[in-house]
Amino acid sequence: MTRSSRSQFPKGLILLVAFAMIAAACGSSTTDTTAGATPDTTAAAGTPDTTAASSTPDTTAAAAPSGDPIVIGSTLALTGFLAPTAAIHKVAGDLFVKQLNDNGGLLGRQVEWVVLDDESVPDTAASLYERLITEDGVDAIIGPYGTGTITAAMQVAERYGYVMPQHTGSLTYTYGYDCQFPSWPAGRNPNVTNSELLYDALESTGTPPASIAFVINQFPGTMYVAYGQPDTDEGGAVSIAEDRGYNVVLDINYPSNTTDWGPIAAQVRDADPDFLFLGALGVDGPNLIAAMDALDYQVPGMFLQWPAPGPMLGAGDSADGAMSVTAFEPHPPFTDDPGYAAIAQAFSDAATAAGLPYTAFETQASASWAAWQILVAGIEGAGSLDQAAACDYLLNNTIDTVFGPVDFDPDQNNYYGDLSYVKQIQNGDWVVVWPADGAPDGVSVQYSPEG
Known part of the structure; x- marks a missing residue:
């Protein structure tokens, strides 16, 4: 298909x-x-x-x-x-x-x-x-x-x-x-295809990140996307980032039942990446954003694997520009x-x-x-x-x-x-931004390492 x-x-x-x-x-x-x-x-x-x-x-x-x-x-x-x-x-x-x-x-x-x-x-x-x-x-x-x-x-x-x-x-x-x-x-290999899709989206801006941090939920699916199939050289988001020349400045995992996000936020702040890849589920994203806000720190851009979409929109201005993957969004051309x-x-x-x-x-x-x-x-x-x-x-x-x-x-x-497509929070809502055939007219990926 x-x-x-x-x-x-x-x-x-x-x-x-x-x-x-x-x-x-x-x-x-x-x-x-x-x-x-x-x-x-x-x-x-x-x-x-x-x-x-x-x-x-x-x-x-x-x-x-x-x-x-x-x-x-x-x-x-x-x-x-x-x-x-x-x-x-x-x-x-x-x-x-x-x-x-x-x-x-x-x-x-x-x-x-x-x-x-x-x-x-x-x-x-x-x-x-x-x-x-x-x-x-x-x-x-x-x-x-x-x-x-x-x-x-x-x-x-x-x-x-x-x-x-x-x-x-x-x-x-x-x-x-x-x-x-x-x-x-x-697809059969989302560890490869989802990762390539995201990096293609970032590079479409002409100003891709030089450095990237990985913070991954220990949930089986998010670990697979990040690292690939165990005991193979197939790889995932981390190794593909390295292959593309991104400098991986942080690579940590956290339990699915994490409630204290302060130490994780501090590690992200200290690494100070151009882009954060968060292998997130549910409300992991808003929780980490709130913890980074408490440290008066924001990353220039971030991606979340499979978040609950609504809570991200309630995470405030710090969530603006956050990206995720999707297959359908309620806007043209999907609803044509x-x-x-x-x-x-x-x-x-x-x-x-x-x-x-x-x-x-x-x-x-x-x-x-x-x-x-x-x-x-x-x-x-x-x-x-x-x-x-x-x-x-x-x-x-x-x-x-x-x-x-x-x-x-x-x-x-x-x-x-x-x-899959990449979607991004723009003007307070999720919208498909990449590939271009899924984006509404006039909409494109918004990202700069300068924030």
Whole structure:
């Protein structure tokens, strides 16, 4: 799949999507996911949260669903350090399931989504997926949020032969299970392609950094992007920076549960880099920015790997110019097609109703949406809930997603190319800046080592 394939999304289908989204947006809301790091915990481990919420229907006049519901099980990090971002996936899933049911359901049946809280802990996720499959007898599953929990859940899915679409797993080289289907369009080697993309963006300014500092969350995915696959010479962001001639003046790691950011901020200040690469999750970025502000220090520019997008916008002027990666943002050219625009608006309405601090249909929400599209496509393609048949269909057919048509490549662990873009905070909001084909007219990368 190439970048240009975004424009190849079937026009007939996208217009039907637009019609359904507009019709249902006003009535869709989610009330069990709240803003920030403390979403509602009524779906704590052992107490399922069941939902009927949104999809990309293939008919606008479907018969009402009948019969027993199809139960889809999953976990999400409703609590723990991944909760601020997992809340986005909860709203996206709620919206998708509601729209699916409003437009005839799946195989003519209502869909029920059972969500358990994995507390951001991989072992908890694994035990809960075991329960969902062996005790609760769910008909299908979809992956959790976060590389560690996805990796743990995938082992359970493989043991029982369940198809598992997953939206944000980043240990790509470990995912040899034939029936796992990634929706995050970062490719098989994001450690290389994401890093090259960022450095290309910086160099497009004509004033790239001479020195760079790396501060990396010890989360598996961020470590992989920074350093590459262990025991190989593949490399990652650090070695690629060195290859490009940047002077690496700091390279440190921090635990995922870090609460004292002062010592880290002091190390960054003492290194005084031209650019900071922060292998960040959730609210790591605002936390480090606040700690640097307390020292009256700012870096000229910074990149964050996978932050919760809303809290960064609340981090003040010190966050202006911060960069990250994305695959979809709610602005042209991504929303030039009315179907994409309708999806983005429906999500924004639902996220507002849920009280999320940032309501844009961006890369996290779009990856979640695509994972649901993949699951539905597999079941509809198989014409049944047979897991092997759904897996076979997904492996052998082009699947339409919000990112465009997808062809899963078993030789690349079912990844299909890196469709990432660099986004940047400009004028108080995130906007795509690189490559230029994803940027709105007149928008470009803003960076100078002088700040």
